[in-house]
Amino acid sequence: GGGGNFGVVTAFEFKLHQVGPQVLSGLVVHPFADAENVLREYRAALEAAPNELTCWAVMRQAPPLPFLPAEWHGKEVLVLAMCYCGDLQEGEKATQRLRAIGTPIADVVGPNPFTGWQQAFDPLLTPGARNYWKSHDFTELSDSAVEVVTAAIPRLPGPECEIFIGHVGGAAGRVTADATAFPQRSAHYVMNVHARWREPEMDQACIDWARGLYEAAKPYAAGTAYVNFMPGDEVDRVEAAYGGNYRRLLEIKQRYDPLNLFRMNQNLRPMEAQRAA
Structure with a gap:
C-alpha cells in the first residue's frame, strides 16, 4: 500500500476465499438523461447493501456492445456495474433494488464465471491509448457532488473518456487506519476521472477536462485519494493521500532508501x- 517506491517484492502470501465459480454480475445501462436520479437511487440502495454486493457507476459514451440497441452506440449513458459474491438466489434479492431504478436501456445481470466478470471491461482498455487520471474520495455522495459530476459528461472530450464512481466498504473498513499505508478505511465513494484518447493533438483538451472536473468536485471531497489513481503531476498531494500514515512511511523511506532509488x-x-535536489 505504500506505492511503487519502497523496495522489491520477492514473495507474496495469499489468503484464499471461496467465491463462485458462478457469481451474479453484469451491467444495467441507463440513458444519461436520467443520471442524477439514478445516482441518488444508487446511493440509497447501497446504504443497505450486504458486503457481498458491490456496484460501480460508470458514465461515458456507449461503446458498440452487442446487447445495446444500435441507436444508443456513441450516446452518453450511465452504467451500473454490479457483482454479488455469494449465493445466486440471495444475489437476486440483494440486487433487486439497484435493478429496479428508473427505466434502463438494458439489463444483462446474470450468473457468470467470476473470472469472466474480472475480464468484462478488458475490451474497453486495449493497449496504445494515452491516459490521464484524476481522483477524489467522498465520505458521502452528496447532491452537490452528483450535480458536478454529471455536468462534466456532456463535455466529454472523446469517446473513451469516462467517469466512474465506486462504493468502498465491507472488509476494508474492518482494518484500522494505521495498520497499512492506505489510510481511508471508512465507508466512502471513490471517483476516478479517466481521460483516455489516441491522438496527441487531443492531449490538452482531455487533460483540461479531467482537471476541470477535479477542481469543481474538490469542495465536496474528503481530501484523501487512492494513490494508484493519481497522475504523476500530483506531487503536492502525496502527503494528503497517505494522511496520518505519511510520516511513518517517510521514516521507512529514509531508513531503507535514503538516496531515493525507488522513485517511479x-x-x-x-x-x-531533497537536499541533493
Missing part, C-alpha cells in the same frame, strides 16, 4: 534526496 511512482522523497 507517487514519490516520498527522503531528506537526503
